[in-house]
Amino acid sequence: MIVKTFGSAIQGVNAITITIEVNVSSQGNKLFIVGLPDNAVKESEQRIESTIQCMGLRMPRTRTVVNMAPADIRKAGAAYDLPIAAGIMAASGQLPAEQLDRFLMMGELSLDGTIQPIKGALPMAIQAQQDGFQGCILPRQNAREAAMVRGLQIYGVSHIAEAIQLLTTPGSLAPVLPEQDDFYRSQDIFDVDFSDVKGQQSIKRALEIAAAGGHNAILIGPPGAGKTMLAKRLPTILPPLTLQEALETTKIHSVAGKLPAHTGLIIHRPFRSPHHTISDAALVGGGSIPQPGEISLAHNGVLFLDELPEFKRKVLEVMRQPVEERRVTISRARTAIDFPASFILIASMNPCPCGYFNHPEKECSCASGQVQDYLNKVSGPLLDRIDLHVEVTPVKFADLSSTHRAEKSTYIRDRVIAARAIQAARFAAYEGVYCNAQMHSSLLSEVCVISEQCREQLGRAMQQLKLSARAYDRILKVSRTIADLEGSNSVTSAHMAEAIQFRSLDREGWGN
Template sequence: MIVKTFGSAIHGVNALTITIEVNVSTRGNKLFMVGLPDNAVKESERRIESAISYLGLRMPRTRTVVNMAPADIRKAGAAYDLPIAICILAAAGYIPHNELSSCLIMGELSLDGTVLPLKGVLSMTLQGVAEGFSAFILPLSNAPEASLVNQLPILGVQSLKEAIQHFQKTTRIQPYHSPSQFNSTSAIKEQLDFLDVKGQSATKRALEIAAAGGHNAILIGPPGAGKTMLARRLPTILPPLTLQETLETTKIHSVAGKLQSTSALISQRPFRSPHHSISDTALVGGGGIPQPGEISLAHNGVLFLDELPEFKRKALEVLRQPLEERRVTISRARMAIDFPASFMLLASMNPCPCGYFGHPVRSCTCPPGQVQKYINRISGPLLDRIDLHVEVTPVTFSELSSRQLSDSSEVIRKRVMAAREIQANRYSRYEGIYCNAQLPVQFLKEMNQFDAQCLSMLSKAMERLQLSARAYDRILKVSRTIADLEGNETVLASHMAEAIQYRSLDRDIWKR
């Protein structure tokens, strides 16, 4: 007798439907598993046999063939235990099989039949909706995540016994309903706030511009100037995630197994801060079974690289393509997988090895040529892709002791959201463009208005600083964002001048 049901396989951050077929014949006494299973799938025979025996039932002792199609896609992991076990029991006559062909079933089994949680459930659910399945049977602990889709009945089970009773119709499982609803305007209590930052008005202004246009930025300053403190507050002024961004971000973290058990929905923009010893594979993604790296986990959020020159050069250089294309492609002999990587890069660094080059009080102790050598740890092509180079100066005693309050994160966020709304309206007819940083070069002059004095000023800056064509484009985008923050349709000379002064690492003062 042949019984069929369906499972799911993760391919990048998306899911593919897998057909699972079981044929129990009257001859032979061995179980065969075909369809390119890996070792974890092959070992499922022992887990399934133990779980079935624990319930007082018996595995078929005749020839049993388990086929997983399509056969050219490798099946990995233990999540196929539950659908295979259900199919075997149906083929053996323990449960009816009439409902199985319309269900999506996934779950790992322990030896006593307990169903263990999975990775990538949100992607599987979205694919299940697209395929038109009638229900998704999965571990109960994954039900809150799957229920975010709201278009597919989610049947959470804690054990193989519950799944059997559901199909036998002795105890039907009720669809899981999430108690929480997504609300993009819901207030989130921030633990960090720009209100706590004393002084640093110029740096806060630069970070506001970066947030308003989605620009990359690097903070350069001596130790203790507040670079890391300011960087960690950047997510508090970014616009809230939309529903689409929330689902995209949650899907990536689900595939990577990074979702918190207490919450199925990522409601705040990610802030990823990997250590400088990270490998290039961990940064961009990869592995035998490709997994998202830090740049994909920072999708729709911020990737913060503290002490940028201390990172391995090889790891930094792999950021070039994702910064331009906002995705990363992991190529293997059998497959090529795209992971989304639309993130804001925020970096920080000391100006020299001792950290005090350009300090208003302390003297730099680095020998001649050491400052330039230190800056050169970061390649020119990578620096070209960073829109704002911001010099962070130490805070004075009078600023630290001042009782004057600066703008809070909530106030700054309102200005950022107003600028983002202007950009969203401007680029509404272009798919995938929501802010100035995402605007392709070919649309840059078409979509923006610059007065005559702006281009003359930029021409002089290009000649004096010997800027590249990419830096030229970045300056135009930053000046457009500054104009949006002020509500101006036309980019003025003052906006252009401010954008040019954020190219500080291109100046001769660092060639020492």
């Protein structure tokens, strides 16, 4: 008897439905699993046999063939245990097969039949909905995540007996209800706030501009000046995630196995801060079975690289293309997979090895030329993709000891949301452009039309401050964002002057 069950395979951040055909014949005495399974799938025989015996049922002792189609897609992991086990029991007449085509099933089995959590439940549920399945049977730990897909019944089970009960007696289990109301209710709750930061008004202003226009920024200053503290608070002033953005972000974290337990959706924009010893594959993604890296886990959020010059140069260089294109392509012999990587890059660094170059009170102990050598660890092409160069100075004692409460993130966030709304209306006709930082050169010349006075001002700045040619586009984009924050239709000389000051590392002689 041939029976079909349905599972799912993950490719990149999307899922592909897998048809699992089981044929139990009257001859032979061996189980065959075909269709390009990996070792974890092949080892399912032992787990399934133990589970069936614990249920008081029997494992077929005749020839059993399990075919996983399409056969040209590699099936990896132990999550296929549940659909294979259900198929074997139905093909051997121990489970009714009428309900099997209604559900997509995935789950790893323990020897006693307990179902373990899996990766990628959300993209599996999205694909199941698109393929017309009535529902999904998934581990209980993954049910809330998958239940965010509207129009699909999600059943969370902790033991295979519950799955069998649902297939035998439809309606015996209640589907998990989506919790999208909690998503909207919790978006404004953060553990940190910009009001916690004493002083540093100019740095807060720079991060507000970065948030409003989606600009990358680098913070340069001595240790203890508050660079990390400020960077960690950037997500609190970014616009709230839309439901579509939350689904995109959750899919990536689900595939990578980074989704917190019993979490339905990612509520806040991600903030990823990898250690400087990270490899290039861990940062941009890779592996024999390509997995998303830190830049994809930061999609729709912030990637913070602390102590930028301490990262290996090779690691930083592989970020060039993803930062520009906002996606990364991992190519292998059989396939090429795209991972989204639209994030705001925030980097921090000391101005020199000792950390006290240009410090108002402490003297730099670095030898001649050592400062420039330290800065040269970060390549020009990478700095070319960073719009804001922000010099961070130590906090004064008067600011530290002040009892005055600084401006809360909520008020800054409101200004950022208003500026983003202006940009959304401006770029409504341009696919893939949502904020000023994403403008390409031809669009820049159309959107950032400046007066003759601003043109002369920018020309003088480039000549007197020895700014590089690559600074030109960045200054225009930042000045446009500053104008949006003020609700101005045109870029004025004041907007231009503020944008020019954020090109510290382009100045000839900086660090000499």
